[in-house]
Amino acid sequence: MRRYHVTTFGCQMNAHDSERIKGLLEELGLGEAPSQDEADVLVFNTCTIREKPDTRLAAHLGNARVLKERDPERVIAVGGCYAEAQRERIFDLYPFVDVAFGPGSIPHLADWVGAGGEGVARGSFGTGEERAFAGRLPLHRERRFQAWVQISMGCNSVCSYCIVPAVRGREVSRRPGEILSEVESLASEGVREVTLLGQNVNSYGRDVGSDFAELLRAVDAIEGLDRIRFTSPHPKDFRAPVIAAMAECEAVCEHAHLPLQSGSTRVLKAMRRTYSRDRYLRLVAELRATIPGLALTTDLIVGFPGETDAEFEETLSAVEEVGYDSAFTFVYSPRAGTEAASMADQVADEVKRERIERLVEVVQRVAEERNRERIGGVEEVLVEGVSRTDPALLRGRTRRNTTVNFAGTAAPGELVPVEIQHATSTTLRGVERAPVAA
Ligand code: SAH
Ligand code: SF4
Ligand code: F3S
DSSP states (O other): OOEEEEEEOSSHHHHHHHHHHHHHHHHTTOEEOSSGGGOSEEEEEEOOSSHHHHHHHHHHHHHHHHHHHHOTTSEEEEEEHHHHHTTTTHHHHOTTOOEEEOTTOTHHHHHHHHTTTTTSOTTEEOOOTTOOOGGGSOOOOSOSSEEEEEOEESOOOOOTTOOHHHHHOSOEEOOHHHHHHHHHHHHHTTOOEEEEEOTTGGGTTGGGTOOHHHHHHHHHTSTTOOEEEEEOOOGGGOOHHHHHHHHHOTTBOSEEEOOOBOSOHHHHHHTTOOOOHHHHHHHHHHHHHHSTTOEEEEEEEEOOTTOOHHHHHHHHHHHHHHTOSEEEEEEOOOOTTSTGGGOSOOOOHHHHHHHHHHHHHHHHHHHHHHHHTTTTOEEEEEEEEEOSSOTTSEEEEETTOOEEEEEOOOOTTOEEEEEEEEEOSSEEEEEEOOOOOO
């Protein structure tokens, strides 16, 4: 049997696309190989959001080149966002690559592999002309009790630093009926938690006569689901009906990932985020007032072109003011073709480095304070498996999306009450409690 291996970079959308890539290859009769070295078909599902994933990919492709030299029958395929961004150059940069495809043309890989390379020219690139929802392709699920569900593709925003609109295209929503029937079948297969995915998940629906609040309520009405999550929402589209749906739908978790990017209104404007610091903070206040126990997480960028020390300080103070449960922190990375990449006042690398260090410090302190407040409480945990750091403990996630390592006997997929006894900035530790009699 021929075997494949998929290496995935980037966000949850890419991780989910990889489940579809695997599903397609399995439909063609290929089995999964445990490593790149043992595979006949090597797929790299790439990301190009910052420079770092580009560099990591180059290292992986160095290994792929050696494997291909050893066995020229091996197929090397490069898909995803980096492939799309470099579509004119990919075969010049990496001449040993056989086939490439963007995020919208995953089926191209299957056509190529299915034809055994025959009748399809080596060095061909998927056209994306029939941009396909990965959600319609066969699925190889990585996790038994949790699933991703794609609800839209692409992004209509024009954030000046961001490459995503260029590589993922304009936003298109999937039909509600299609989404709901996918969720129904997942629930009937034993999935307890779904995460709805979109580049801008809460702008969903305008093009299909629906909206995100309506979709949340419809998913919540499906039997058998315990938890509903979604990512990533844009603050500009976080309207009252969505907040109300979050508050009223039992399965929708008390967690909002709300990317702030910068605490300075001037920088936000240059980023084209379309909200001010004040408007964001008002949204946070409204969310907290409506959804008790809400966890808030975010994405932050330091060193955007022209960011002054005082503006950076505003990002620090916003972290304190909001009190994030966690945050992804990034050093601004210029991406070719984006508006911000050609701005004159790029910030020096060493200034960016100093800023990210200070920011990480504040983020960790605030997160640890938030987590420590939870000590002594009992939280519902969805068991995911054995702890990654201590095999004597189990691992799971709270509704607020915090990882908990705990002593207990529950099986993966179960929901159990866990008493929280210890907290760091990123994880909780505790012990399983007997369920409280109703
Ligand atoms: N669609 C999502 C995710 C975008 S990418 C959203 O809008 O929230 C995830 C994060 O990467 C962004 O939120 C941003 O913080 C960061 N990011 C995007 N482009 C970047 C760049 N050029 N340099 C540094 N960070 C970047
Ligand atoms: Fe990028 Fe902005 Fe779209 Fe997010 S909303 S994917 S940051 S352009
Ligand atoms: Fe990266 Fe593409 Fe996701 S650029 S972050 S894999 S949308």
